[in-house]
Amino acid sequence: MNRKQSIVFWFVVAIYLVVAIGFSEQKQDEIICNKIEISFSDNAKKHLLEKDELIELIQTNEKVIGFPIERINIAQLEKYVESLAPVKHTQVYKTIDGVLKVDVEQRIPIIRIIDNFSNSYFIDKEGTILKSNYKYSPHILVATGTIPDVISPIAKSKVFNIFSNTNEDLVQDIYKIALKISEDEFWKAQFVQIYVNDKKSIELIPRVGNHIIELGSAQKLDDKLFKLRVLYTEGLSNKGWNQYSRIVLKYENQVVCEKAD
Numbered sequence: 288m289n290r291k292q293s294i295v296f297w298f299v300v301a302i303y304l305v306v307a308i309g310f311s312e313q314k315q316d317e318i319i320c321n322k323i324e325i326s327f328s329d330n331a332k333k334h335l336l337e338k339d340e341l342i343e344l345i346q347t348n349e350k351v352i353g354f355p356i357e358r359i360n361i362a363q364l365e366k367y368v369e370s371l372a373p374v375k376h377t378q379v380y381k382t383i384d385g386v387l388k389v390d391v392e393q394r395i396p397i398i399r400i401i402d403n404f405s406n407s408y409f410i411d412k413e414g415t416i417l418k419s420n421y422k423y424s425p426h427i428l429v430a431t432g433t434i435p436d437v438i439s440p441i442a443k444s445k446v447f448n449i450f451s452n453t454n455e456d457l458v459q460d461i462y463k464i465a466l467k468i469s470e471d472e473f474w475k476a477q478f479v480q481i482y483v484n485d486k487k488s489i490e491l492i493p494r495v496g497n498h499i500i501e502l503g504s505a506q507k508l509d510d511k512l513f514k515l516r517v518l519y520t521e522g523l524s525n526k527g528w529n530q531y532s533r534i535v536l537k538y539e540n541q542v543v544c545e546k547a548d
Contacts, residue, residue, distance in 0.1 A: 333425040335373035398465035402434040432483035460505035503537025511536040
C-alpha cells in the first residue's frame with residue numbers, strides 16, 4: 288500500500304467511526320427507561336422505606352419511566368434520593384437495556400418517640416432524627432409519656448445538635464438508653480417500651496412480667512444495667528417475674544424492689 292492509498296484507507300476508517308459513533312448515540316438516545324430497580328445494601332428488617340414506596344417517590348419527584356434514559360439527570364436524582372430521611376447513601380446508574388438502578392443504604396432506626404402532643408419521629412443509631420411520614424413503620428422500641436414537644440424534628444439533624452436545654456436532655460437520655468439496648472441481644476429481648484413518668488423519670492417496660500424498671504436517667508447507665516442483669520439472671524429467674532411491681536435503679540449503689548400486691 289503506497290502513501291496515497293494509506294491516506295485514503297485511514298480517511299475511510301475515520302468516516303466510518305464518526306458515522307458509527309453517531310448512530311450509536313442516536314440509538315442510545317432512543318432507549319426508553321422501562322423500569323426502576325431498587326436494591327437495599329443492608330439486610331436489616333427494621334427500616335423505614337420500602338422499595339415500592341421509593342419507586343413511587345422517585346416517579347412523583349420526576350417521572351423517569353417512559354422517558355429517554357440518556358436524558359435522566361443521574362446526579363440530580365441521587366441528590367433527591369439522599370434527601371429522603373431514611374436514606375444514608377445512594378448510587379444511581381443506568382443500563383443499556385433501559386433499567387434505572389438505584390442502590391440504597393438506609394438508616395436503621397432504634398427508637399420511635401411519641402411526645403405529649405402525639406408528634407412522632409424516629410432516631411437511628413447515629414443519633415439522626417428521622418421524620419415518620421412514611422408508609423412503613425418497623426416494630427422497634429417506643430418511647431412515650433411526659434416527653435415535651437421541644438422541637439419540630441428536622442430531618443437528618445443530630446439529636447445532640449438540637450437537644451441542648453434541660454427539657455431536651457431527656458430526649459438525649461432516651462436515645463442513649465435505646466442505643467445501649469439495641470447493641471445488646473439480651474436487652475433487646477427484654478424491653479418493648481421506654482416510658483417517661485410525670486416526674487420525668489425514665490422507666491423501662493419489660494416484655495415479660497408485670498413489673499416496671501425505673502432508671503431515672505441515663506447517668507451511670509452501664510452500672511444500672513449491670514445490676515439489673517444480675518437481678519434478672521440470679522433473682523427473678525428463680526423467684527418469678529411477677530415477684531415485684533417496681534424495680535428502682537436510680538439510686539447509687541442500691542437496687543430497690545417493691546413487692547407486688
